[in-house]
Amino acid sequence: MGKINTVNVSKKYTFKESLYLVAIIQGMMITLKRFFEGFVLHKKFTIMYPEERRDYSQRFRGExxxxxxxxxxxxxxxxxxxxxxxxxxxxxxxxxxxxxxxxxxxxxxxxxxxxxxxxxxxxxxxxxxxxxxxxxxxxxxxxxxxxxxxxxxxxxxxxxxxxxxxxxxxxx
Ligand code: SF4
Ligand code: SF4
Incomplete structure (x- = not known):
């Protein structure tokens, strides 16, 4: 039986990446930013579909x-x-x-x-x-x-x- 070649795909994490806490804090900061914009600044991220509709790109391909x-x-x-x-x-x-x-x-x-x-x-x-x-x-x-x-x-x-x-x- 021939030798099976394998590829080692295990990734070496940098010190920063190995501290998952950094990524978690970055994600939480985005959540907090959106919360602040929505509840304090009353910025709207959603629309009243179907009365309101988003303007889709000209390249959009549908039915x-x-x-x-x-x-x-x-x-x-x-x-x-x-x-x-x-x-x-x-x-x-x-x-x-x-x-x-x-x-x-x-x-x-x-x-x-x-x-x-x-x-x-x-x-x-x-x-x-x-x-x-x-x-x-x-x-x-x-x-x-x-x-x-x-x-x-x-x-x-x-x-x-x-x-x-x-x-x-x-x-x-
Ligand atoms: S019908 Fe086939 S070729 Fe046409 S858009 Fe769908 S996947 Fe693409
Ligand atoms: S089968 Fe009809 S729709 Fe499809 S490529 Fe030919 S002419 Fe166009």
Whole structure:
């Protein structure tokens, strides 16, 4: 049997680090500072959600949606690029032939998704599906209110992804 190489990861603490009391006192000082700011200076650290909402970064990536054209037809052509690139493997598409519609620019979309599911519980909101999509079909919105009561409700199907919801716009 070959020799197994091991790596010694035990860390040598400095004298200051070995005095845990210093770190504890530093942590307590932050707590006391916040206490003073809140109760003496009446500084607010919380907001009255949902009446008040924080302004999120433009880069925030929230709930997915699929863009639609004027005929309410999804812009997705079932090319599978998003499914292929997804690191969490949480997109599942079944493709079908598109017989009828033409898109806004008069170019025929040859394929359509028969089903298009995203498991939001597996998704890490990396945005790679949005980056990869050649049709600007799949997008991540700025909506962060995605709580559900059942796990099944966190699997977004095509109807859910195509829905028009206020505030469900692409990121800036
Ligand atoms: S945001 Fe990332 S993890 Fe989520 S569906 Fe898109 S590619 Fe997959
Ligand atoms: S959402 Fe975009 S990348 Fe994904 S299958 Fe449809 S067209 Fe292709």
């Amino acid at each position: 997915h949606f699929i863009s639609i054209d004027n005929n309410k037809t999804e812009n997705c052509t079932a090319c599978f690029l998003c499914e292929t690139v997804c690191p969490a493997e949480c997109i599942h598409i079944v493709a079908d032939e598109r017989e009828d519609d033409q898109n806004l620019y008069g170019v025929k979309k040859e394929k359509k998704p028969l089903s298009f599911d995203i498991d939001a519980l597996r998704c890490c909101f990396c945005g790679m599906c949005e980056e990869a999509c050649p049709k600007d079909a799949i997008k991540l919105s700025r909506n962060y209110e995605m709580s559900v009561l059942k796990r099944d409700d966190a699997i977004y199907d095509l109807d859910h992804l195509k829905r028009e919801v206020k505030g469900l716009k692409g990121r800036g």
